[in-house]
Amino acid sequence: MESGFTLVELLIALALLVVLSAALYGTFFSVVRGADAVRERTEPLRDARAVLDMLRxxxxxxxxxxxxxxxxxxxxDRDVFGKPASVLEFAAFTVPRRGSVPSSxxxxxxxxxxxxxxxxxILSRRTRDIFLDAIPVSYPLTGPIDGFLVECYNGESWVRSWDTALxxxxxxxxxxxxxxxxxxxPTPLTAVVVPRLAGS
Known part of the structure; x- marks a missing residue:
């Protein structure tokens, strides 16, 4: 009697190989899609946290x-289609820039x-040295967001507009x-900051 595999056994083995390959293929690509979905959700969150850290x-x-x-x-205090869109301008102490250009x-x-x-x-940022007359350029700081709200505490309540001239x-x-x-x-991320020179 000759030993070997019959045609039926080979077809069954081939069918099992195809089923296992399809299962592995499907699992791999569902994991890749899941990783992409997580990345799409966490990237705006990471950007917003970086913006809040910078503002803090x-x-x-x-x-x-x-x-x-x-x-x-x-x-x-402004809004865009009913969504908060505050504009914030201020002077702040910072580390002087290094290089050939003088800076304060x-x-x-x-x-x-x-x-x-x-x-x-999209939130944009523009900075310039307060004593130089260079023209600053705005650049995008975040991807699409649903709102940007800045509120100031006057000692009694939170207000949405502030001007040191007033x-x-x-x-x-x-x-x-x-x-x-x-x-x-929309997911709100909030930071509360107390300026070191508050009240002055």
């Missing part, structure tokens, strides 16, 4: 002087929303909220 550092070193108009702190340790920063189609907003001092605290775009329920 800069706002904690905000400065104001009644004698110099450049040393100001202004929050404008005080910068002027402006955070402003830019409207995009679909009612979404108030004569920095707010006691600043609350910044970035709302991530995400369907009907």
């Amino acid at each position: 550092r800069e706002l904690s070193s905000a400065c104001y002087s009644k004698d110099t108009e450049r040393f100001r702190f202004v929050v404008e 340790d005080i910068m002027e920063a402006r955070y402003a929303p830019v409207e995009k189609e679909g009612g979404l907003i 108030n004569g001092k920095l707010p006691a605290a600043i609350r910044v909220t970035v709302r991530l775009a995400g369907g009907e329920n």
